[in-house]
Amino acid sequence: MxxxxxxxxxxxxxxxxxxxxxxxxxxxxxxxxxxxxxxxxxxxxxxxxxxxxxxxxxxxxxxxxxxxxxxxxxxxxxxxxxxxxxxxxxxxxxxxxxxxxxxxxxxxxxxxxxxxxxxxxxxxxxxxxxxxxxxxxxxxxxxxxxxxxxxxxxxxxxxxxxxxxxxxxxxxxxxxxxxxxxxxxxxxxxxxxxxxxxxxxxxxxxxxxxxxxxxxxxLAETDEEAKVLATSQTQTFLSIVTNAQKGLQPPKASEDDVWRHYVAAEKVPHFGPVAFTKDSLIRREKAIVEQMSAVxxxxxxxxxxxxxxxxxxxxxxxxxxxxxxxxxxxxxxxxxxxxxxxxxxxxxxx
Missing domain, CATH: 3.20.20.30 (Luciferase-like domain)
Known part of the structure; x- marks a missing residue:
């Protein structure tokens, strides 16, 4: 491969x-x-x-x-x-x-x-x-x-x-x-x-x-370190979903920290490759992010x-x-x- x-x-x-x-x-x-x-x-x-x-x-x-x-x-x-x-x-x-x-x-x-x-x-x-x-x-x-x-x-x-x-x-x-x-x-x-x-x-x-x-x-030397690094990706997808327009963010201590305090989506973002709808997005940000980053x-x-x-x-x-x-x-x-x-x-x- x-x-x-x-x-x-x-x-x-x-x-x-x-x-x-x-x-x-x-x-x-x-x-x-x-x-x-x-x-x-x-x-x-x-x-x-x-x-x-x-x-x-x-x-x-x-x-x-x-x-x-x-x-x-x-x-x-x-x-x-x-x-x-x-x-x-x-x-x-x-x-x-x-x-x-x-x-x-x-x-x-x-x-x-x-x-x-x-x-x-x-x-x-x-x-x-x-x-x-x-x-x-x-x-x-x-x-x-x-x-x-x-x-x-x-x-x-x-x-x-x-x-x-x-x-x-x-x-x-x-x-x-x-x-x-x-x-x-x-x-x-x-x-x-x-x-x-x-x-x-x-x-x-x-x-x-x-x-x-x-x-x-x-990837990192250990699974634990890699999971911490991955919180930057979660923040990136969340930024897309909520239309926050933030740059690539430093990692959080854990995924829970990402979701503990975030600004929920109030409107459908303009993201060309994925057609979001209001009904599928509002109050479902975490599920959408997990779906987008599944692979x-x-x-x-x-x-x-x-x-x-x-x-x-x-x-x-x-x-x-x-x-x-x-x-x-x-x-x-x-x-x-x-x-x-x-x-x-x-x-x-x-």
Missing amino acids: ELSALNLVPLRSGQNFHEAIEDMVELAQQLEGFGYKRYWIAEHHNSKTIASSATQLLIQHTLSQTNTIRVGSGGVMLPNHSPYLVAEQYGTLETLYPKRIDLGLGRAPGTDMQTARALRRSDNLNPDFETDLAELESYFKDSSSVHAYPAAGLDVPFYILGSSTDSAHLAAKLGRPYVFAAHFAPAAMEEAIRIYRQEFTPSAYLDKPYVILALNAI TLVGSPDTVARQIAQLHSRVQMDEIMANSFIYDQTAQARSYELLAQAIQKENSEG
Whole structure:
């Protein structure tokens, strides 16, 4: 099983955007040293606590500061962009950094609907994702009457991102690798991956299914220490649910401390990837947070190795892409290092 990482580029409490981006680059350099396969950067808009809005610029900056690790988009929310411009941008990146670019593609807006209108300059918030994908592909194949240079003729791998069965059907139909977003929306995980594998049609790009499972991972030397670090993740999801707009917070002594004093949700937050409703959210914050973070590896390397084995018995994945909401940067790097050790253990025993 391969191992990769996802970064939303959150601002730690007290940080500015420049400092968060510096942390992003430093983590990429550390993961390269740990042997991670790829490092993807998310796309989010209209959030004062997340720095990953201009994803392609962050990818270029990361590539310029690393040597071997693949860097990509987790993902480009294609309805927000002109496929032609995406081809030009990522064709340029591939030209500058050959064989190191991944193009993860999603259909969600990565923001609220009002911001989506500002991005798209249109009230059409339900574009045809499959048609946009085909157009994007035509520019790299150079089969369109309009040519996108320097993308024309370049081989930049596409990955279909999703958190629903719709994306699974599409990735299978197109014969593309499938990335499931279990790090925040795990409800359809087993069904979506089953559909993708059952319906997969071999293509010029892929002869058999390939599943990347995005999840959360928080490791430390002991289970107890990891559980404390994980309270920062709980606070992050709670901040999303309650629309608190807080940066990544220092850990609490325990999960109970997180829930002892918090400001309950009073209105439905604008979080693009998950459609909250008032009836499902108000006074149910804890249940929603637990649901969103259900696919999280927490513990020592031995404990997490067992968790990975259990997860693998539920879903057949070829690669894990780990997101890590850990406040302390040194502890975050150590968590990723320990995760690499846990994966090595699982691979050797599996």
